[in-house]
Amino acid sequence: MKIYESRTAPNPRRVRMFLAEKGITDIEFIQLDLAGGDNLKPEYLARNPFGKVPWLELEDGTCISETVAICRYFEEMFPEPALMGDTPLQKAQIEMWQRQCEIYFMNQVGMCFQHTTGYFKDRMTPVKEYGVEAGKNAAKFMSRIDAHLADNVYVAGESFSIADVTLLCAVDFARVVQLRITDEHPNLRRWHELVSARASAQA
Numbered sequence: 528m529k530i531y532e533s534r535t536a537p538n539p540r541r542v543r544m545f546l547a548e549k550g551i552t553d554i555e556f557i558q559l560d561l562a563g564g565d566n567l568k569p570e571y572l573a574r575n576p577f578g579k580v581p582w583l584e585l586e587d588g589t590c591i592s593e594t595v596a597i598c599r600y601f602e603e604m605f606p607e608p609a610l611m612g613d614t615p616l617q618k619a620q621i622e623m624w625q626r627q628c629e630i631y632f633m634n635q636v637g638m639c640f641q642h643t644t645g646y647f648k649d650r651m652t653p654v655k656e657y658g659v660e661a662g663k664n665a666a667k668f669m670s671r672i673d674a675h676l677a678d679n680v681y682v683a684g685e686s687f688s689i690a691d692v693t694l695l696c697a698v699d700f701a702r703v704v705q706l707r708i709t710d711e712h713p714n715l716r717r718w719h720e721l722v723s724a725r726a727s728a729q730a
């Protein structure tokens with residue numbers, strides 16, 4: 528199996544961390560230069576039409592893109608430790624938090640980055656005001672999740688899950704747009720120290 532990715536990008540880090548939690552090592556990682564547009568080369572678009580990393584290529588050539596879809600594949604193939612829930616209720620709660628962290632925080636951080644820095648201006652039209660607004664949305668989320676973490680050890684409750692993976696990778700990436708954990712986020716800080724101490728956070 529191969530994973531096409533970029534070492535510094537936040538979505539590939541989510542997959543690497545997920546795999547590290549499961550102890551899956553038998554994978555070849557292929558690095559693409561995103562700024563240089565490697566991911567948009569015709570030979571890659573033929574296999575991964577949306578051109579985003581990460582994507583997984585199986586031995587038979589089947590390609591799976593989307594971080595959570597890749598994680599779902601590995602969760603089904605290697606169920607232990609469960610990172611997407613065991614019971615129907617846990618599965619629903621983890622998916623709920625995972626999506627909230629992704630949609631209302633990670634994607635907002637991404638839009639803030641792309642639209643305020645113009646990093647991908649060769650392939651999109653940056654709209655600065657949109658980026659600034661996205662940054663404000665991301666900042667609001669940090670306060671909301673801080674309040675939630677006052678009563679929860681991990682994002683989805685008592686157990687570490689894919690929701691923590693998404694939030695950690697997004698919080699760490701948010702530094703590129705000067706969004707940082709401050710004294711106004713004591714619970715988020717406690718959670719960040721806890722999750723960053725896991726070996727998988729180095730993946």
Ligand SMILES: N[C@@H](CCC(=O)N[C@@H](CS)C(=O)NCC(=O)O)C(=O)O
Nearest residue numbers: 536537538561579580581593594595
């Ligand atoms: N929804 C996708 C998002 C993937 C994504 O946006 N990847 C970024 C890197 S973190 C990328 O490939 N950017 C290159 C580009 O947009 O050309 C996922 O969850 O995997």
